[in-house]
Amino acid sequence: MLKTRKLVVTFAGTALSVCALASAAQVAETTNPSSNVPTPQSVLGHKPGDDFYLANYDESREYFHKLAASSNRIKLLNVGKTTRGLDWQIAIISSPENLANLDKYKNTSRKLADGRGLSDAEARELARQGKAIVHIDGGLHSTEVAGAQQSINLAYKLVSSQGDPEVDAILNNVILMLWPTLNPDGQNEVVAWYRGNVGTNYEVSPLPDLYQEYVGHANNRDGYMNNMIESQDVTRTEIEWDPVIFYCHHQTAPFPTRIFIPPFVEPISSNIHPLMARWLSVMGTNMAAYLDEHGMPGAVHRVGFDNWYPGFLDFTHIFRNSISFFTETALYRYATPRFYPVDEFPKEQRGLRSEVFYSSPWKGGWWRLCDAVNYMEGGSMAVLDTAAKYHEELLYNRYQAARDNVERFKKEEPFAYVISREQRDLPEAATLVQKLMINGIEVHQATKTFHANGREYPPGTWVVLMDQPFSPLAKELFEPQRYPDLRETPNSPPKLPYDVTGWTLPMQMGVLVAPVLQPVGATDRAALERLENFAAPAGGVNGAGSVYVVSHKPNASFKLLNEVLASGGHVGFATSETETADGSESGAIVLSGIERGKLDGLSKENSLTVKAVAAAPKDTVNVKKARVGLYRAWVPAIDEGWTRWILEQFKFDAVTLRNGDIQAGNLRDKFDAIVLPDSNPDTILNGFGPGSVPGEYVGGIGEFGVMALREFVLAGGTLITFNNASLFVIDQLGLPVKNVLAGLKDEEFFCSGCLLRVEVPDMAHSAVAGLPHDPIVMFERGPAFDVKEGFHGRVLAAYPKDESALMSGYLLHPERIQGKASALEVQYGKGRVYLLGFRPQWRGQSHGTYKFFFNAFYESQGLSKPGGAIQPPKGAEPGGAHQEGGSAKPPAQ
């Protein structure tokens, strides 16, 4: 997490580097020198953990190479490339005998993780013979710097140790997969930034960039979606190796505690196998005891972090029956030490009172990088020690979890999930299938007619049978979430979730998925074939003619549109009902001036069926390539990164706009549309304050930027604002729009990340072309709108008037937004502002609402006439994208 703390006490060169506690590693280094095994210092020139020093990823990798060359206890494994193209390698550390038999032990782990075909006695015997494969890493939040230094020390300790019974037991019983870091790109970037600033006034300045190319700190929110290359590398490797434990290091300990360790706080998902939850607590307690035993006080449990959102990259694996967790060690900033007197503690902590879950309160004093590194190494050693002692039980329990999942869904619903091919957006349904397969979930496809819920499904239908080992993950992703109301009284403020409360993937992606409520019989099972590899649906051009029509409903049509323009072709939008391969619709995309064979290839790549016709529909409005600008602040904005990534995926070639680019003005000459991603309004205006970062990164768009944006819209440009960036524009441009949620306390309205149903009052408007009547939006602490006198424009979407909008997650006081607008088109001069009061592209998951901004990119090209006075939303018909049939109902909250 980004934190604001008081500025520096100590700078480089003014503090002696003396760690209060000699770590086990340091003892090993001085008492067990090994002639062959290089110390980190001999390669890096510093000890990882030294004040003001950080090893970058390239140096760390060099050290691991030298370590691997020196010993038969370690092997390196290539796990892929990073987003910025680095080679990514991890270390496998164990006894030489175990490393010589890696395939055998991987195979044993695989059999136990799968469970099928084994009797309990056979599983017990395999568990007895097996080794615990354990994942430990150096963290994925690159400004939380100690983790990646720790992994170097941990590797050295395990590889160099001689005659240490604890290490010997670990090497004999555990196969450690040590990931030096989960974000190599970020480690290089952050270390370069710190090295450039150390010893200056900006030594502890925040990094003015996302340390993962697109998603920065949200690189741990991509666990089930696997949008980023790094997430894919991690998930693929975990599924191949089946670690029984997955442990990731972070650095956001709640002050003044020194390390947060599981158990987590409530709530927890009911889809986690109880044995995994139990072991998670065992690991946590053992870690805290280990730290106390080694003179490292201040571990705390059960504060702050809950186990609700399954998308944490260091937690998703628990739904695959791997004990997955993280710890949060204290951090000042980078490798700069800091002194904390007790009188800086919060008042209630100054008494240093022992608590059940904080038994050895930290008494204050210096906190250095080496302290954090030692605590982390202690945590890692405790996990390895526990794994060594209980490896047989851990492996057997993992088998039990798989066995229980298979048995459970033979007896209870959902027996399966059906993903029909009759979808508004078939390529997105296929993407959902692909996401499941990346997650190790088995998907079948019907080769004959398949029956479920009293319906017939044709060949090609996808089916997820739930009697499989990792099925809880499918349930976790597909069912509506019912976040428990943990308030003490009905008038208490809500208990804040750590992340979002609802994420139901079919709802977010606009894909129909039906739970199957009766057991799947033998005949229907025989109609299914397991998909070994993902295959996208076929596409191509049908019919005769040299003009081509494709539906506006699939998101992929926008990628195709951009590819056709890039090939020199022409594009238009039909504004009246037009026949496409997917039925009749308003807004169909018309393509011409492209060679049929070329278009056929592009259509196949995008899984789109394109219809050839003799002539363009008469009401076709031609459009040019959308010229899109995307604002990028120096204060790193994760939402900007996600937007940039999505626009790249759909080939929009958006131009990044920095403060100076906006302030320079004349924006209408260069852009049709400018996007302001979700942001605190003050951040857009003012950015980093003077003195907090080097001068070139200070400030936001400022008054001149506001003037330039105003001129842009007045001159006919389209300004699109996501979520809270809407408030900035309402305020700065003086739009006659009010946020009805302004100033409400959490107990008066609360919605931190849940899925809400909205209704589209005017389906004929080009700005909503391709959307369903009732899309589902991700709402996360955003605004809801009323319009004021003088408003000219339209309501694009509004929350239902007569019922709660909640579809999945937790919404307190739904009546506050009933009938209120969630998306507005505001006329302003010759241009328009689109206020989207939700997260239309949240974490690359809410595919079902991308068209709210894709469409808006073209509105300045004469697609629709300016709207009139506000129209109240009409009752919209159903037909949106969510669960069809089945027992799934919106939660009653």
Ligand SMILES: [Zn+2]
């Ligand atoms: Zn973190």
